[in-house]
Amino acid sequence: LYRQYVERSIAKTDSLTTQIKKWWQTAATFEKKWQIGVCAALAISLLGALIYSASSRDLQKFLQTIGFDAAQSTMIAGTSTGEVWTYAIFLALAILLVTAVMSGWFSGARAKWAGIIIAVFLAVDLGRANKPWIIYWDAKQKYESNPVLDTLKDKAYEHRAVLLPFQMPQMQMLSQLYGIELLQQLFQYHNIQSLDVIQEPRASSETMNYRRNFGSTERLVREWQLTNTKFFFGLNGQFIGMLNQQLDPVQQRFKVHTAFNIVPKSGITQAQKLEDLTMTPDPNGEYALIEFTGALPRAKLFTNWQLSTNETSTLSALADPKLDPFTTIILEKENISIPAPSEKSVADAGSVTIESYAPKKVVLNANASAPCMLLLNDGRHPDWRVTIDGKPAPIYRANYLMRAVYLEPGQHKVIFEFAPSMKAFYISFTAVIAGLIFMGLVFVWPKKMEIPATTQSAEVKS
Numbered sequence: 001l002y003r004q005y006v007e008r009s010i011a012k013t014d015s016l017t018t019q020i021k022k023w024w025q026t027a028a029t030f031e032k033k034w035q036i037g038v039c040a041a042l043a044i045s046l047l048g049a050l051i052y053s054a055s056s057r058d059l060q061k062f063l064q065t066i067g068f069d070a071a072q073s074t075m076i077a078g079t080s081t082g083e084v085w086t087y088a089i090f091l092a093l094a095i096l097l098v099t100a101v102m103s104g105w106f107s108g109a110r111a112k113w114a115g116i117i118i119a120v121f122l123a124v125d126l127g128r129a130n131k132p133w134i135i136y137w138d139a140k141q142k143y144e145s146n147p148v149l150d151t152l153k154d155k156a157y158e159h160r161a162v163l164l165p166f167q168m169p170q171m172q173m174l175s176q177l178y179g180i181e182l183l184q185q186l187f188q189y190h191n192i193q194s195l196d197v198i199q200e201p202r203a204s205s206e207t208m209n210y211r212r213n214f215g216s217t218e219r220l221v222r223e224w225q226l227t228n229t230k231f232f233f234g235l236n237g238q239f240i241g242m243l244n245q246q247l248d249p250v251q252q253r254f255k256v257h258t259a260f261n262i263v264p265k266s267g268i269t270q271a272q273k274l275e276d277l278t279m280t281p282d283p284n285g286e287y288a289l290i291e292f293t294g295a296l297p298r299a300k301l302f303t304n305w306q307l308s309t310n311e312t313s314t315l316s317a318l319a320d321p322k323l324d325p326f327t328t329i330i331l332e333k334e335n336i337s338i339p340a341p342s343e344k345s346v347a348d349a350g351s352v353t354i355e356s357y358a359p360k361k362v363v364l365n366a367n368a369s370a371p372c373m374l375l376l377n378d379g380r381h382p383d384w385r386v387t388i389d390g391k392p393a394p395i396y397r398a399n400y401l402m403r404a405v406y407l408e409p410g411q412h413k414v415i416f417e418f419a420p421s422m423k424a425f426y427i428s429f430t431a432v433i434a435g436l437i438f439m440g441l442v443f444v445w446p447k448k449m450e451i452p453a454t455t456q457s458a459e460v461k462s
Contacts, residue, residue, distance in 0.1 A: 002114065005101050011108025016100060023103035031102060038095050045088045053081050090125050097121060137275070141265060143189045148260055148279040148289050152231060153190040157357035158298050159230035161187075162195045164243070164290070165220070170235055173262055174287050178233055181274045195229050206311075210401055213315040221247050221294070226318060226325055226399055228377040230295040231257065236288040243290070257291040259283055296325055299364055301349035301372045301407070304328045305341050305398075314400045329375050329404065332397045339371070339406050346370040360418040368407045374414060375404045383420040388412050 012019055024032070056077050063073035097118055100106060106114035145153070152161050163178045164171075183198055200207075214223035223229075234243065236259045244252035260279045264271040271277050279287070308314040308330050317323055317330050327347075331338050349372040355363040366374055373396070380403045386395050388405060389412055398404035405414060 001098070001101050005104055006106045006111050006114050009104035009107035009111075012104060013108075014105070016103075016105050019105040020099060020103045027102075035099065035102075038098075042088070042091055042095060045091055049081075049084045049088050052084050056081055086128075093121065141267070142275055143186060144265065144278070145186075145190065146278050147281050148258055149186060149190055149192070151258060151289060152187075152192045155354075156190070156192050157354060158228075159295065160193045160195050160228055161231040161233070162224075162229055164232050164234040166234075168235070170286070174233060174235075177262060177274055177277055181277070182233075185275075195224070195227055206401060209311065209315065213319060217247070219319050221292075222319060222321075222325075224292055225294050225296055226377075228295050228298050230292055232290040232292065234288055234290050236285055240288070240290065248294070251294065253294040254290055254292055256288045258289040259285040260287055260289065261285040262287065296375075296377055298377050299352045299354060300326075300375050300377075301352055301366065301368060302327070302329050302375060302404075303342060303346045303349045303370050303372045305373050305404075306330050307338060308332050311400065318399060325399075329373060329398050330400070331373070331404065332400070334397060336394045336396070338396055342371050346372075355413075362416040364414040364416075366407055366412045366414055368409050368412065370409055372407050373398070373404045374407050375399070375402060376416065377402050378416075379403075381418070383418055385417050385419050387415050387417075 014022065024035075027035075059077045059080070060070075060073040063076055064070060068076065101114060101118075152159075163175060163183075183194060183196055186192070187194055188198075197203075214220065232254075234240075236256060240254060240256055243254045248254060258281055261282045262277050263280050264276055265278045268276045304327055306317065306328060308317065309332075311332070314330050314332055318325075323330075346369060348369060350367045350369040352364055352366040352374060355365050357363075362376065362378070364374065364376070368374075375398050377399075379401055380395065380397055384395055384403065386393050386403075386405050388407065393405055395416075396404045396406070403416070407414075
């Protein structure tokens, strides 16, 4: 636009309307069609805005039928109508600016203002549209820890934490704080792991089947046990007794780890937002971080394992109360052969410790007293690779979702690494290089451009 209509235009002193009229008389066919098209789009937009504004009361009535009160419906309808009119106004201004450029009005002394005015217009338009989504935080205050979080982030790879899935009025404040601030913000910042879903737009069929298998209340404890879920957010006091009575009446493995209250953060007298709140320990607090002592460790050795031929039987066996998940794991037969367990199982298979834990690399040190399976209670994926003492080894599908490797007696260093295919990277890299080449051509291409004969003759006459 600049090269065609600004840089090569002869300086003009006419007013904008006069210049547009003169340009229209000699404009190329494509330019006229473009101008008619955008003006038609503007007319349709204005008509649509008028119709939408006239339907504001109907919109408010509809909003009230789906759960919004009168005040909320009025506010939503007003904002929505205002956005439609704002769109139409900015479209009109954009058409006017581009028409001014095409008419040659930005020439001579005005040429320097062409880019500035259009850039400011874009900045105002995009800035206005993005303003509601730009939020400023005091990062130090936003992500400050507290004793409850300190418990969870201490060797966070050794346990998972969840909010107890019970709908109770007393837990409303805790549920809001957990679902927005803890789960989506502080857990991410402090690397605290959770079984609760934060964002999962494309859940795998395995994951969905697993959740359905343990979806009932009577199977919740078994799911928490198998997934290394050790800590829970819930209520303090009599709630713990009710929890043990309903979910774990025999062993009663739920206990209060830290009782706390939800209070404003230091320096904040009155909390206005959830991020202004924190958790402070209090023996008589309303809420509690509850510990479940029956959860499997993140990594464990087993000398006894069962083979399953299909997913259905695996899920059924995992939910069976007769299965002791601390002594037996279930492996599924896949394309790789699985060693048979020893006829003489050993109660103590040895020990395993986590040397380091990162999203794409986990290093374990195992001391096996007998041939055994090392279970890592982390999700399986085809792109995970494992080496045992530096040598590649197969990963077995354990307990439906987890991974396991076979170890001979002795000390071993086991390293899991996530190594996805580089094909997608090479495709993206090639696309970026091609894009840079095309961008370079724009700058090195000859600046001389053909000007329609009608425009040239008009400039000569003027």
